[in-house]
Amino acid sequence: MFGRLLRRSSPQASTTNSELMASASEGTSRQRASYYERQNDSRYEGMGQGERAWSMLRDGRWVPPMDRLEAAEHEAGLVRGRHHTQWSHEVASLKREQRYDEALALLHEIIAATESQQAVENANAPVRAQYFGRPVSEHRARETAPGWTNEAAIIYRKLKDYESEIAVIDRWEAHAGDRRRWVGATHAKLLERRVKARELLAKSR
Secondary structure: OHHHHHHHHOOOOOOOHHHHHHOOOOOOHHHHHHHHHHOOOHHHOOOOHHHHHHHHHHOOOOOOHHHHHHHHHHHHOEEOOEEHHHOHHHHHHHHHOOOHHHHHHHHHHHHHHHHHHHHHHHHHHHHHHHHHOOOHHHHOOOOOOHHHHHHHHHHHHHOOOHHHHHHHHHHHHOOOOOHHHOOOOHHHHHHHHHHHHHHHHHHHO
């Protein structure tokens, strides 16, 4: 979808590194001024940079190349048409109503979206590094959000499905990157939870 939006909004746009860099100065001064003016449009009010750029591309607006990267990353993180960060209320509601199968189905979609967004961010890292003149490592994606995995793990523990609890934490760790970059306590708690789940699994056999 993003590729189609990109081509429609700018005939010269491309997702390849070299062509995107070559097009970094594209756009007339009028287009650029219009873009920044439209950021204050009420239709885009309250949106983050990626969502705003993505929405503007959908509306057929011109968007600068670097902001198109953020639009692609936003799109990769969508779940049922909404960004993966916007599902907390629904997950909490499903858990409260003990609709665990539905909650887990949604959580696995969310986790997949965090992984997709991470992959696109990493693919875009060399472009940003070249554009800003910084090392690629500074632009690589951080770990996927651990909170969604924690929610799934909690449900699996309630269901005494220890194998699935371990598996979902293993899946998160595979996308967790450098531990030195972790921020917050959830990361370590997930690893502790996995140790306990392994103990419970062993006792249940």
